[in-house]
Amino acid sequence: MREAVANLAPVLPVLTDLGERFAAAGHELALVGGPVRDAFLGRTSNDLDLTTSAGPDETERLLTGWGSATWDMGRAFGTIGARRGATVVEVTTYRADAYDGVTRKPVVAFGDSLEEDLVRRDFACNAMALRLPDLAFVDPHGGLGDLEAKVLRTPSPPEVSFDDDPLRMMRAARFVAQLGFVPAPDVLAAMREMAGDIARVSAERVRDELVKLLLAPHPRAGLELLSASGLAAVVLPELPALQLEVDEHHRHKDVYEHSMTVLEQAIDLEGPADGPPESVPGPDLVLRLAALLHDVGKPATRRFEDGGGVSFHHHEVVGAKLASKRLKALRVDKETTKAVARLVELHLRFHGYGEGQWTDSAVRRYVTDAGDLLPRLHRLTRADCTTRNVRKARRLSEAYDDLERRIERLTAEEELKAVRPELDGNQIAEALGIRPGPVLGRAYQHLLAVRLDEGPIGPDAARERLLSWWAEQPESQG
Known part of the structure; x- marks a missing residue:
């Protein structure tokens, strides 16, 4: 805990200040999710995600008195953002989301407690919090133990969690690539059973998770989870298609394994x-x-x-x-x-x-x-x-x-x-007596090919090549 707090040292004054402001107004405030996880992992997090008992209007009032700018693009979901100098925070009212079961869009329902908010998080290692300003550690789902074991579990049953938000299955693969974790057996089983539900998620959200996975330190592990779970068959079907059946004489290499190796070697x-x-x-x-x-x-x-x-x-x-x-x-x-x-x-x-x-x-x-x-x-x-x-x-x-x-x-x-042709467009048009248009474009490409084939030959020789070419073109006969 001391090490985690030490890792938060650069932002502790901000967190303490905000915690005291919300407490003075009679509200709870806690640092939650990724920043807490990263503090225990010894990683620096650029995001300061906080959750509060205050409603969006009250949160905005308190942040307006703290920061130099605020924004409320996430107001419908209870989120208010603020900036103070180089520090950016997002504060979200306790949530108890319900989903419509057709798309991944949540039906917003504000919760009453931090514990209720944490149970709706994607994974137990992201369901830890530090109450502010006293830095009391809250870990109702054993996330700290999961960090040590490098395992991904969901706070609620994985079938419930993934049904609420199928994108969490993509996040599992991303965390495998980023953090070197492995999914718990029940999480992997649920991913295999529910992989088709990822089709409910917008292409843009899937893309964002896939990009984060590919830019992570160990993308191969994340991609292999996508393939093993069946998610790749939905979001990137070209990947499992590379797993060509290997004939008994082994007349070709495993294209899937080859591609994974090429990815790792390219990264190196x-x-x-x-x-x-x-x-x-x-x-x-x-x-x-x-x-x-x-x-x-x-x-x-x-x-x-x-x-x-x-x-x-x-x-x-x-x-x-x-x-x-x-x-x-x-x-x-x-x-x-x-x-x-x-x-x-x-x-x-x-x-x-x-x-x-x-x-x-x-x-x-x-x-x-x-x-x-x-x-x-x-x-x-x-x-x-x-x-x-x-x-x-x-x-x-x-x-x-x-x-x-x-x-x-x-x-x-x-x-x-x-590299360019040794005559520009104006010089070509003048030499051939033509106007700008498709024919000029063809003449330009011809001289570019001459330049690539023969290297620099000088403007006079280039003009001779151009005129020889022009003599063979049907337009020159008119």
């Missing part, structure tokens, strides 16, 4: 959180999603070949489309979706490099096609090597080392990251 290749962009500072959502989804096109493209082989032709193209479709369904932002799909599409490109026989033109195209995603593509490609053949792994690593050296040399010589 992330740069420090404060590193430069080219180091891909972690945790990086785009890289982690691309690593997880890079082979989702394999189930749809698997073919058993004569002679016992297995092929997955064009699985990178199919996978890019599937990844994009799934991320859109999860309401992931357009920029992230586009980047992940592009990485999935490009993740096999390196395997045509062989023993370094790519031309400079091919290297230029590799860099240009990857664009700003090149640092992530480097890491995804390296992470995609999961062979146990040490000699093969070393050969692939050395080949990619060689490719990166060539990229660095050509980038230094030609400024590949800013």
